Every structure is written in C-alpha cells, then in structure tokens.
Amino acid sequence: xxxxxxxxxxxxxxxxxxxxxxxxxxxxxxxxxxxxxxxxxxxxxxxxxxxxxxxxxxxxxxxxxxxxxxxxxxxxxxxxxxxxxxxxxxxxxxxxxxxxxxxxxxxxxxxxxxxxxxxxxxxxxxxxxxxxxxxxxxxxxxxxxxxxxxxxxxxxxxxxxxxxxxxxxxxxxxxxxxxxxxxxxxxxxxxxxxxxxxxxxxxxxxxxxxxxxxxxxxxxxxxxxxxxxxxxxxxxxxxxxxxxxxxxxxxxxxxxxxxxxxxxxxxxxxxxxxxxxxxxxxxxxxxxxxxxxxxxxxxxxxxxxxxxxxxxxxxxxxxxxxxxxxxxxxxxxxxxxxxxxxxxxxxxxxxxxxxxxxxxxxxxxxxxxxxxxxxxxxxxxxxxxxxxxxxxxxxxxxxxxxxxxxxxxxxxxxxxxxxxxxxxxxxxxxxxxxxxxxxxxxxxxxxxxxxxxxxxxxxxxxxxxxxxxxxxxxxxxxxxxxxxxxxxxxxxxxxxxxxxxxxxxxxxxxxxxxxxxxxxxxxxxxxxxxxxxxxxxxxxxxxxxxxxxxxxxx
Numbered sequence: 001x002x003x004x005x006x007x008x009x010x011x012x013x014x015x016x017x018x019x020x021x022x023x024x025x026x027x028x029x030x031x032x033x034x035x036x037x038x039x040x041x042x043x044x045x046x047x048x049x050x051x052x053x054x055x056x057x058x059x060x061x062x063x064x065x066x067x068x069x070x071x072x073x074x075x076x077x078x079x080x081x082x083x084x085x086x087x088x089x090x091x092x093x094x095x096x097x098x099x100x101x102x103x104x105x106x107x108x109x110x111x112x113x114x115x116x117x118x119x120x121x122x123x124x125x126x127x128x129x130x131x132x133x134x135x136x137x138x139x140x141x142x143x144x145x146x147x148x149x150x151x152x153x154x155x156x157x158x159x160x161x162x163x164x165x166x167x168x169x170x171x172x173x174x175x176x177x178x179x180x181x182x183x184x185x186x187x188x189x190x191x192x193x194x195x196x197x198x199x200x201x202x203x204x205x206x207x208x209x210x211x212x213x214x215x216x217x218x219x220x221x222x223x224x225x226x227x228x229x230x231x232x233x234x235x236x237x238x239x240x241x242x243x244x245x246x247x248x249x250x251x252x253x254x255x256x257x258x259x260x261x262x263x264x265x266x267x268x269x270x271x272x273x274x275x276x277x278x279x280x281x282x283x284x285x286x287x288x289x290x291x292x293x294x295x296x297x298x299x300x301x302x303x304x305x306x307x308x309x310x311x312x313x314x315x316x317x318x319x320x321x322x323x324x325x326x327x328x329x330x331x332x333x334x335x336x337x338x339x340x341x342x343x344x345x346x347x348x349x350x351x352x353x354x355x356x357x358x359x360x361x362x363x364x365x366x367x368x369x370x371x372x373x374x375x376x377x378x379x380x381x382x383x384x385x386x387x388x389x390x391x392x393x394x395x396x397x398x399x400x401x402x403x404x405x406x407x408x409x410x411x412x413x414x415x416x417x418x419x420x421x422x423x424x425x426x427x428x429x430x431x432x433x434x435x436x437x438x439x440x441x442x443x444x445x446x447x448x449x450x451x452x453x454x455x456x457x458x459x460x461x462x463x464x465x466x467x468x469x470x471x472x473x474x475x476x477x478x479x480x481x482x483x484x485x486x487x488x489x490x491x492x493x494x495x496x497x498x499x500x501x502x503x504x505x506x507x508x509x510x511x512x513x514x515x516x517x518x519x520x521x522x523x524x525x526x527x528x529x530x531x532x533x534x535x536x537x538x539x540x541x542x543x544x545x546x547x548x549x550x551x552x553x554x
Contacts, residue, residue: 137200137233139179139190145229145236149322149389150188153181158290158320168277172196173203173259175279178234180252183290183319184245184551185387187215187252189283191235193259202262202272204228204235209274210257215239217287218247225372240387242372244317244324246551250285287551294319295394296554297547299327305537308335309347309405315553316393316543323391325400329373329382331407336380338409340529343380346408350533353391354399354540361390361398393543402539406474406531414526415439419462419519424507427466430525433532434471440507441465444519448495449512462490462516464525467507473498474531481528482513484520491515492525 140146140154153159158181165176172195179190193203205211207226215222223242228235239252256279262272299313314326329349331339339345353361373382392398413432419442422428427438447461462482472478480492496509511525548554 137178137190137192139181139188139234139236141233144234147322147389149320149391150181152322153183153320156293156320158183160285162283164281164283166279166281168279171259171275171277173201173261173275173277173279174198175203175205175254175256175259175281177281177283180283180285181321182250182285182287183321184287184294185241185317185319185324186321187239187241187250187285188321189237189239189252191237192233193235193261200233202264203259203275205237205254205256205279206258206260212253212255213237213239214253215241215245216251216253217245217249241385242374243385244326244551245287248286248288248291250287252281252283252285254279254281254283256280290320291551292549294549294551295547296550296552297393297544298553299541299543301400301541303402303537303539304332305402305405305534305539307405307407307534307536308332308338309349309407309537311349311402311539313400313541316391316547317551318391318394318547322387322389323393324388325384325386325391327384329384330380335407338407340408340410344375344377346531347382348406349384349402350404350406352401352403353388353543354401356397356399361392394545394547397545398543399540400543402537404533404535405537406472406533409433409530409532411478411527411530413530414524416522416524418521419464419523420521422464428525429468430466430527432527433530435469435475437466437468437470437505438507439464439466439525442519442523444516447512447514448510449493449514459515460517462513462519462523464511464513465507466509466511467505469503469505470498471503472531472533474533478527478531479529480511481526482511482516483524483526484516485522486520 138144139150139159146154160180160182162177162180165174167174174194176192176194177189178192181188191205193201195201205228207213207228213226215224222245224239225242226237226239228237257276259275259277259279260272261275264271295318297316297318299315301313303311305311308331310330310332312328314328316326317324327349329347331343331345331347335347336342336345339347355361371384371386373384375382411432413430415428415430417428417439422439422441424440427440430437430439442462442464444460444462446458448463449461450458476494476496476498480494482490482492484490490513493512493514494509495512496505498505513523
C-alpha cells in the first residue's frame with residue numbers, strides 16, 4: 001500500500017516535525033493528513049533524471065541556435081538592445097579572457113546570463129561554462145525544484161516573466177517577481193532579491209514573520225497551502241489552492257516585512273540573516289489561456305466502504321501544470337457513533353492513480369498534496385480538492401484505486417503494568433486497532449522534549465521505551481494519557497521515528513509521560529483517540545478521457 005508523504009528521508013521524526021505555511025481561510029496550521037509513500041524516493045530520483053535530461057536538451061538548443069551559419073537579419077540589433085545597461089571589457093583575437101559583466105542599475109530584462117560574457121566575431125559565438133541555460137534566473141535553472149507539471153506548463157508556453165518589483169528604501173533590498181506559472185489549481189512564483197547596488201543576493205521571503213500572501217479570483221479570496229523552495233539564484237513559492245480558481249484572472253498580493261539574506265550563494269546558507277523592511281507587490285495574472293486548454297471531466301462514481309465512509313466522486317481536471325481530483329465524503333450513522341465528533345469526525349480516503357499496466361502513475365517531487373476538506377455542517381459532507389503535477393488522464397487511460405481510509409475514532413484501549421519489571425524479556429503489550437506495541441522499559445528523569453531549550457528548570461517525565469509494529473501510521477498524533485496508582489492523569493507524547501513503508505518499530509521509540517516525577521508502582525497507558533486505518537474496501541474505476549474545456553463544467 002502506498003501512502004503519500006512529504007518526507008523524502010528514510011525515517012520521519014515526530015518530535016521535530018516541520019510544517020507547511022497555510023494561506024488565509026485556514027483555521028490552524030496542523031496538517032492532519034499524514035500519509036506515507038514507498039515510491040517517493042524513486043519518484044524524486046526519476047524527476048532529477050528528467051530534469052537533467054531537460055537541461056541537456058536546453059543546452060543543445062542554445063548551442064544549435066548560436067552556431068547557425070545565418071542569423072536573423074535583426075539579430076545583432078535585438079541582441080545589443082537586450083544587452084543595454086551591461087558593461088563589457090573589450091577583447092582581442094586569440095585566447096579570450098572572460099570576465100563577469102558589471103551590472104548597471106537598469107531593470108531591463110537581460111537576455112544573457114550575468115555570469116556569462118558572449119562575443120560575436122566572424123559569425124562564431126563563444127561562451128563560457130556554466131552555460132547560459134544554467135544561469136538564467138529561472139524556476140528551471142539546473143538546480144531547480146521544478147516538477148513534471150511545471151515543466152509541461154513551460155513547454156506549452158505558460159511560463160510568464162514579469163516586471164513587478166518592490167524596493168525597501170531603508171535597507172536598499174529589492175524583491176522582484178521574475179517568473180510565474182498559474183492555472184486553476186496552483187500558482188508557482190519565482191522571486192529574486194538584489195541589494196542597493198543592483199547585485200543579486202541569495203535571499204528569500206518567509207511564511208509568517210509578518211509576511212502576508214493573498215490570492216483572489218472572481219469569487220473572492222482563495223485558501224491555499226504553500227511550500228518554499230528554490231535554487232541558488234531564485235526563491236520559489238508554490239501556492240496550492242483549496243478550490244479551483246474560476247474567472248479570467250488571479251491577483252497575488254504580497255505584503256512582506258522580512259527577508260532572509262544569506263552571505264553565500266545558496267538560499268539555505270546556515271549564516272543567513274534577517275532583514276526588516278516593507279515590500280508590497282501586486283501581480284495580476286491572466287487565466288484565460290490556461291482555462292482554454294484545461295479539461296473538466298465529470299465522474300459519476302460512488303461507493304460505501306464496509307466500515308462506514310461514503311465516497312461520491314465529482315470530477316477530474318487536467319490543467320497546464322497538472323490537474324485536480326474532486327470528491328465528497330461522509331460517515332454512515334454507525335461510523336459517526338465510533339467517531340470522536342459524531343457527524344463531523346475527521347476521516348480521509350487513501351488511494352492511488354494507476355496506469356493500465358497496474359503501475360502507479362509516477363509522482364514527481366511536489367506533485368502530491370495534503371488536502372484538507374471543506375466541511376458542510378448542514379449535510380455532514382466533506383468536499384476534497386486534491387492537486388497533482390502529473391495527471392495526464394486525457395492522454396493515457398488512468399484508474400482510481402481505493403487503498404484504504406482513516407476515521408478518527410474514540411478508543412478505550414489500555415495496558416497496565418509495573419514499570420520496574422519491564423524488560424525486553426518481560427514486556428507489557430498494548431494491542432488496539434492493528435497496532436501492537438511492546439513496552440520494554442521505563443525511567444524517570446528530565447523531559448527529553450526540553451533538551452536544548454536553555455531552560456534552567458527542566459520538568460521531570462517518565463520515558464517508556466517500546467517497539468513492535470503499527471497498522472495506523474497516524475498513531476504518533478493519537479491522544480494518549482497515563483494513569484498512576486494514585487489516580488493522577490498525565491499527558492503522553494510520542495517521541496521517535498518511523499521507517500517509511502515498514503510497519504515494524506525498531507524498539508527505540510518512546511512515550512513521554514509529561515510531568516511524572518517519581519516511579520509509580522503501577523501505571524496504565526491508555527489511548528483515548530485513534531486515527532484508525534481500514535483496508536477492507538475494494539473499489540476502482542477508470543477515469544474517462546473526455547470532458548469539456550474550461551474551468552466550469554458544461
């Protein structure tokens with residue numbers, strides 16, 4: 001079974017989890033849709049190979065263009081016009097000494113890269129390495145994080161360059177929106193930062209810290225999830241919409257009050273510094289062309305799982321940068337009784353998209369997303385909107401396959417034990433909902449979650465070591481408590497790591513009993529809520545390859 005995950009590492013620590021930024025319209029920053037993918041690392045490697053192949057093709061195209069015997073009649077005029085504002089050292093025949101051109105304050109688009117000097121002499125073009133294609137300040141530079149959908153959108157002509165920028169007078173730093181890709185499912189923006197002299201610097205905006213991002217369409221503000229990435233020359237922010245954008249345009253509003261500036265060439269430099277200021281940018285984005293080539297397909301499929309989740313498919317969308325899948329879910333009365341919050345109990349569908357040969361459609365880095373539903377309190381229905389960067393159902397037959405589903409349920413499962421008697425040979429065993437944990441030892445000491453906090457008075461805690469196996473990948477975020485022999489209740493938190501795709505636990509995992517100061521003679525570990533994973537559903541269907549153009553189905 002393949003669960004989607006945002007982690008590419010072999011293990012996922014749960015005491016120091018990173019969080020995505022969320023746009024307006026979100027009630028909180030918690031991401032409750034944890035999924036795990038066995039094929040994620042393979043997909044990342046495949047995407048890297050594809051990107052390297054694409055870079056090689058781009059270099060070949062540049063070389064082919066520059067080595068033509070006959071150039072267009074107006075080539076020199078256009079070329080020199082593009083170079084306006086760049087100073088170059090003169091050269092003589094023979095070996096060529098290549099120097100970095102000195103930038104002036106002109107904000108005109110530069111056709112050639114700043115790190116490359118180009119000479120026309122006798123019809124032969126000479127250039128240095130790295131190549132021009134590598135040094136263009138672009139979402140598609142050689143070390144970029146572009147996924148399959150972004151590449152397809154670029155190849156189809158949906159990469160837009162802009163002249164939108166803002167300069168903070170006090171600090172002298174300028175933020176510019178260099179490039180963007182947009183359709184009804186997401187917006188990817190490439191930002192650059194330059195100093196008061198016009199020199200490029202490694203800088204980026206952050207989510208939070210007073211920085212605000214708003215996206216609007218004809219229906220109003222769009223909620224989104226976002227991620228920050230980029231390469232050595234450009235900051236990349238991807239906004240993944242919580243619903244399909246409709247209308248003929250989008251507007252992106254950026255109100256930034258802080259930059260992170262790195263003294264080196266990489267945005268990830270550990271010595272980066274915070275710079276305060278004010279950068280206000282407004283970008284108007286035309287969606288007409290993207291809508292014209294988008295495909296909207298209704299899906300008339302529904303299913304009720306054995307353990308109480310109703311699924312009603314709504315439709316699929318194929319867009320220039322990927323696509324989206326939309327469906328509704330709700331709980332049966334029986335499932336509502338088991339749920340932690342009745343009709344509004346959290347639940348989720350796990351699935352994959354297959355090709356006709358049974359292989360899962362390969363996901364590129366950033367191609368999947370953690371979707372959060374919109375809940376209708378009057379009907380109890382959750383509306384889901386999943387975005388993909390590889391969803392080519394219009395060009396190849398694809399099949400939706402249900403893998404499982406999760407329901408947040410009440411639990412009273414527990415195990416009672418004598419902490420002093422625990423050992424690998426004499427463990428206490430906790431069993432519930434397919435999870436089986438062997439508690440092999442317990443100590444009382446400083447709370448390890450306070451390590452590195454700098455606090456002078458670290459609270460005490462009980463540390464329970466355990467191993468075993470899990471069925472429910474969300475168990476680290478389940479609700480756990482502990483009760484001692486005096487009836488005192490303590491909050492319990494998981495600390496450790498899970499190996500992606502492997503349900504076995506290596507025994508280094510711990511439960512932290514917060515606030516426990518002395519070893520009790522008896523302790524009860526109890527789970528009160530569980531994100532229960534069910535695998536008893538069998539359902540699949542083929543996604544039709546037809547539909548109607550546009551964003552709103554006809």
